[in-house]
Amino acid sequence: MSPPRKIRIIGELINNAYARARRAWEARDVAGFQQLARLQADAGVEAVNVNIDGTQRVAVRPAEMLAFLPELIPAIQAATDVPLSFDNPNIDYHRAALAVFDRAKSRGKPILNSLAASRRDLDGMIGLVRDHDMRCIVMASEKFLPGGGSGQSLDPRDSYDTVRRFVDRLVTEAGRTLDDIIVDSGLAPVGADTYGLVNIGLDTMRRCTADPDLRGLHFSVGLSNFAWGTPKWVKDRLERAYLTLAARVGLDTALANVEHNAEPLPEDDPIVAELEAALAAGRVSGGESVEAAGFRQAEKIMDICNAYPEP
Numbered sequence: 001m002s003p004p005r006k007i008r009i010i011g012e013l014i015n016n017a018y019a020r021a022r023r024a025w026e027a028r029d030v031a032g033f034q035q036l037a038r039l040q041a042d043a044g045v046e047a048v049n050v051n052i053d054g055t056q057r058v059a060v061r062p063a064e065m066l067a068f069l070p071e072l073i074p075a076i077q078a079a080t081d082v083p084l085s086f087d088n089p090n091i092d093y094h095r096a097a098l099a100v101f102d103r104a105k106s107r108g109k110p111i112l113n114s115l116a117a118s119r120r121d122l123d124g125m126i127g128l129v130r131d132h133d134m135r136c137i138v139m140a141s142e143k144f145l146p147g148g149g150s151g152q153s154l155d156p157r158d159s160y161d162t163v164r165r166f167v168d169r170l171v172t173e174a175g176r177t178l179d180d181i182i183v184d185s186g187l188a189p190v191g192a193d194t195y196g197l198v199n200i201g202l203d204t205m206r207r208c209t210a211d212p213d214l215r216g217l218h219f220s221v222g223l224s225n226f227a228w229g230t231p232k233w234v235k236d237r238l239e240r241a242y243l244t245l246a247a248r249v250g251l252d253t254a255l256a257n258v259e260h261n262a263e264p265l266p267e268d269d270p271i272v273a274e275l276e277a278a279l280a281a282g283r284v285s286g287g288e289s290v291e292a293a294g295f296r297q298a299e300k301i302m303d304i305c306n307a308y309p310e311p
Contacts, residue, residue: 005247009262010085010111010255011040012224014076015051016058018257025052025060033072034079041080043258047111048076050097051087062090069096077105085111085137091121091128098132111135113255114184115166117142117150130174137220138166140204141186141197154195156203159185163208167217178216182253183208187221189228190238190278191301194294198226198242199279202249209250220253221246230301234308238301240265241275274304 013036016022024032037048052068054060065088076084083106086097094112101110112129116139119125129136140159142150153159163183170176185204188197201221208214227238243254243264256262265272282297284290 005252005264007243007247007251007256007262007264008046008218008253009044009258010047010049010113010220010253011043011045011258012049012051012222012255013040013257013259014049015087016053016055016060017224021052022055022058026058028068028071030071030075034075037076037079037082040258041082043262045082045258046253047083047085047108048080049085049087049113049255050076053088062092065093066096069093070100073097073100074102077102081105081107083108083110083135085113087113089114089116089119091119091124094125094128098128101132103133109133109135109180111137111182113137114139117144117162126169126174129170129176135180135182136170136176137182137184138163138170139184139186141184141201153186154197154200156200156207159200159204160207160211163204163214163217164211167214178214179218182218182220184220184222185251187223187225187242190226190242190275191229191298191305193282193297194291196282196284196290196294198297199282202246202279205246205250218253219246219250220255221251223254223256230305231308231310233310234305236260237265237269237271237308238275238304241269241272244269244272245276245279271304271308274300274307278304 014021016025040048052065086094112134114137140163141153143153143158143162145151185201187201190198205219223239226242227235278297278300281300282293284293
């Protein structure tokens with residue numbers, strides 16, 4: 001059997017959800033951030049994600065982020081020439097980061113993470129992508145509403161339409177190639193997915209890869225969301241099993257923790273087939289509700305967790 005497809009990793013360790021990044025942020029310790037950047041670069045990441053926003057464990061004011069970026073970005077670039085991915089929904093964050101980013105010190109284009117239907121200044125973000133020759137991550141999990149505004153996409157057809165709309169704008173307005181565009185197809189905690197979001201994301205990739213006009217796009221997910229709430233001794237294996245399944249339908253990139261969950265499992269690993277069966281159980285059949293199928297999927301995930309006791 002052929003080995004699983006290699007997944008390009010955007011390293012996520014510069015994020016206050018992780019203790020080392022949180023300590024570095026609280027101390028404004030640029031050396032600590034440099035160490036995290038080098039660690040991920042040495043592991044072969046495609047890009048280093050830079051997210052210093054708040055989490056449940058630490059509150060961060062927008063003004064604090066903007067004040068620190070002029071010190072942080074040059075320091076990270078002094079530590080590695082791996083491209084940086086700037087991760088925040090606020091356009092001011094991207095403007096501040098790009099104002100001090102030195103393209104000559106990067107081996108590739110920076111990434112704007114992310115464009116979404118709900119962004120307050122989407123036109124401005126697309127302008128940044130154009131003016132700074134950036135790659136970008138596009139969120140397929142939100143849709144544009146007919147009368148304006150945005151909403152969550154609960155149908156792969158809507159997600160596909162969102163992708164087509166973004167591709168059209170990025171090619172015509174920002175001069176991007178399909179290779180510059182990374183589609184985040186969406187990922188939810190698999191054990192609490194009562195809306196079928198995991199399958200919607202997989203089906204979105206299937207629709208997009210079947211469209212010859214979209215050939216060349218890249219597909220990504222925020223992998224750490226997937227096994228949230230599962231036992232820590234099973235979490236990494238579930239995440240890696242998801243990579244194996246998603247690679248079959250087009251996934252080639254992941255925002256992930258390179259120390260734990262960056263490599264797909266071999267196709268013949270038992271947990272891959274078990275996860276595939278759990279996701280199949282999460283599909284609606286007959287006249288049942290989406291929630292009923294979601295609870296069935298959750299039960300299958302619980303069975304998987306119980307089958308792999310703590311070592």
